[in-house]
Amino acid sequence: DAGVIQSPRHEVTEMGQEVTLRCKPISGHNSLFWYRQTMMRGLELLIYFNNNVPIDDSGMPEDRFSAKMPNASFSTLKIQPSEPRDSAVYFCASTLYERNGYTFGSGTRLTVV
């Protein structure tokens, strides 16, 4: 298994542009989580899905952030418009019900200039 796959690994964009981060969870996993990591705030849960349905998006900082999971093998996190304070590493993680722990992707390092 290739693990959780995120793309792109690095993204540099100008303020105001739209940014789309992508995630392919491990096949068979039924829960997917999007996290943001910064030095100041640590690991913040943005949103999570169970069986492709958004369960809790209370961590999404603003309406500029949106996430979708159209099927069991793909999810996107979109920021529109992007701002410099959105600069962070964004992680996607997946797991299978039964509490076997998360498998994280390698992350997307986003820089908004």
Added chain:
Amino acid sequence: GENVEQHPSTLSVQEGDSAVIKCTYSDSASNYFPWYKQELGKGPQLIIDIRSNVGEKKDQRIAVTLNKTAKHFSLHITETQPEDSAVYFCAADSGGYQKVTFGTGTKLQVIP
């Protein structure tokens, strides 16, 4: 909701010594406590976990202990090696659907 506190934030040990990281949690309903290791430039990786029906669990040089009465759990690394240098996160389940709340992380440095 669940609140997880982790100490210390940084820890330096000599190679071969032991390292201990401690966490406390607030929700007495929490039953699952994983630990993650994050190396530079990588995502966190699950290294060990413990459930509430167990007080201690070992895996080679790593052990976790859980005290549900006091609502705290700890990670113990024995015979530390330079490759143990990383950031370690504790977590506790919260809110169902496998959701966990993470601690703030401990940066461990093992000095050769």
